[in-house]
Amino acid sequence: MIDKLRDRLDVLFQTLQELGDYQLERQSEAVAQVKTDDSMEDAWAANEVFSEVDIHTERQLLAFCREEYGDYPVISEEFNAQSQPPANAEYTIVIDPLDGTKPYLEGSDGFGISFGVMQRGRFLFGVNFYPALKSLYYAFADTEGVFDQNHQQIPTPTQWASECYLSLGFYDLLREEYRSPEQIQAALGLQVGNYPRSAIYIFKRILQGATFAYMSRGAFLWDIGPSSLLLEKVGCPLLDLRGERVNFQELTTPPFRHPAVVAVPGGERASFLTKLQSILASA
Structure with missing residues (x-):
């Protein structure tokens, strides 16, 4: 095929x-x-x-x-x-x-x-x-x-802007003291972007180096699956909250939904996930 x-x-x-x-x-x-x-x-x-x-x-x-x-x-x-x-x-x-x-x-x-x-x-x-x-x-x-679309390879970002995206559902995972954009920004050291709420738009920004991190709760297979390969090619694989790669085979049965996913560049992935896990602890 x-x-x-x-x-x-x-x-x-x-x-x-x-x-x-x-x-x-x-x-x-x-x-x-x-x-x-x-x-x-x-x-x-x-x-x-x-x-x-x-x-x-x-x-x-x-x-x-x-x-x-x-x-x-x-x-x-x-x-x-x-x-x-x-x-x-x-x-x-x-x-x-x-x-x-x-x-x-x-x-x-x-x-x-x-x-x-x-x-x-x-x-x-x-x-x-x-x-x-x-x-x-x-x-x-x-x-x-x-x-x-012209079959030309796009440049892989060497650095990303200090912005992140959180889906509305992701806020529900956070401890109460971190549920405002200002508190998230202070804890992660990133600006929370005000973007159109669509995964495909955020993924375009990541490919261009304009957004550093994507965090979503309850993302569907069709929201993240095809894009996951693009993100992986620029060093931002989709991960679960433990830092393990998303297993898409597990999303091929109803409800086709992952509890929570994160995409973040490799160089700062470990430190970012440590900060995020701290924010999520005891939520």
């Missing part, structure tokens, strides 16, 4: 471009819908909303995968979130059709499409496409570096 994907990479990229154009065309008209039984107000606050644009994009990607790659199992956010691939599946495709639905509905540019191929828990390919930002990044596990 990987050989075919590599040979026809531009076909995938063209499909992502067309779907990205569709998302941009519909952005001003898209309407939020609720995933749960909660009120719209509660669902919006919890980031549990979707739109018809999410649904259309995912349908098109699923049809593309069937036509291009055959009957390989797919884990995707909207349609496949209650299913799971066969236990003996060698390859699994992972899709997030619109990561950052809430920023998208707010008119922000902090959204994108994520697509990856996993072999028994190890990502062999990942691509993130940012329609509003006109940028794309991809990587193969067997190739050094991260590449852009």
